[in-house]
Amino acid sequence: xxxxxxxxxxxxxxxxxxxxxxxxxxxxxxxxxxxxxxxxxxxxxxxxxxxxxxxxxxxxxxxxxxxxxxxxxxxxxxxxxxxxxxxxxxxxxxxxxxxxxxxxxxxxxxxxxxxxxxxxxxxxxxxxxxxxxxxxxxxxxxxxxxxxxxxxxxxxxxxxxxxxxxxxxxxxxxxxxxxxxxxxxxxxxxxxxxxxxxxxxxxxxxxxxxxxxxxxxxxxxxxxxxxxxxxxxxxxxxxxxxxxxxxxxxxxxxxxxxxxxxxxx
Numbered sequence: 450x451x452x453x454x455x456x457x458x459x460x461x462x463x464x465x466x467x468x469x470x471x472x473x474x475x476x477x478x479x480x481x482x483x484x485x486x487x488x489x490x491x492x493x494x495x496x497x498x499x500x501x502x503x504x505x506x507x508x509x510x511x512x513x514x515x516x517x518x519x520x521x522x523x524x525x526x527x528x529x530x531x532x533x534x535x536x537x538x539x540x541x542x543x544x545x546x547x548x549x550x551x552x553x554x555x556x557x558x559x560x561x562x563x564x565x566x567x568x569x570x571x572x573x574x575x576x577x578x579x580x581x582x583x584x585x586x587x588x589x590x591x592x593x594x595x596x597x598x599x600x601x602x603x604x605x606x607x608x609x610x611x612x613x614x615x616x617x618x619x620x621x622x623x624x625x626x627x628x629x630x631x632x633x634x635x636x637x638x639x640x641x642x643x644x645x646x647x648x649x650x651x652x653x654x655x656x657x658x659x660x661x662x663x664x665x666x667x668x669x670x671x672x673x674x675x676x677x678x679x680x681x682x683x684x685x686x687x688x689x690x691x692x693x694x695x696x697x698x699x700x701x702x703x704x705x706x707x708x709x710x711x712x713x714x
Contacts, residue, residue, distance in 0.1 A: 450523040450524060452476050453477050453516065453526065454466065454479065454487075454493075454528050455527045455531035456479060457478035457488065458487070458529070459528065459529055462478060462486070462487055462528040465528050466490060467492045476492060477493060477496070477522075478495075499513055503605060507534065510534045510535070514543060517543050523544060525544065532547050536550040558598035559598050574629075575590075576625055577626050578625060579620050579625070585624070586615065592608060593608075594606055595608075595609055595624055596624060598623055608629075609626070
């Protein structure tokens, strides 16, 4: 199959490309960054330039569908938050796999995810939801992390070292500001099917089977209704209540550098 991934900048995309390519599929990716992580793996045959998703999701969608249709791809595979606009507005123009938009809206942006985690009673770093310049000016805990609602691979996340970093920050779409929480990076990933969390092997167990020590792993159970994580300070958003085991996040990319074909189409 010819598979077009919606993003080439995150480790999720890198990991998907490896699995799909090894299974015999042809993998290409959309990106606004020619130096994204998928530019440095032989498992992605070609990159296609599109506008940044966060600036205008619907402009991104039109560019993505143009590449998909012109390239004769079999599947448009969402690997990052682009899943939201595909669920909302793709209108059957692409073969893809997306949850209902109402479900995505619970965790898709950082403001909604913070509310969902609070509703589930899952621990989060101390934080504030910023909806006005006054809210932002009243924040007085440093260091901290300021997060835009939408961002990929740490884009839209800024470390605040003092009050001067709060100046001239737009707040129209809302912001999340959180205390710094020191600790190792932990990524939690899982797969849901029909509302159920599928069991799988955590990264720590897989690394141990290979005789290697994982750089970071998380074997905490996953929440029943949503899976998300917050790592602005390198700390998992919290333990979860479901007793099923989450799927693993490989401990780091094992990329092999190769020359990439860059398409500006």
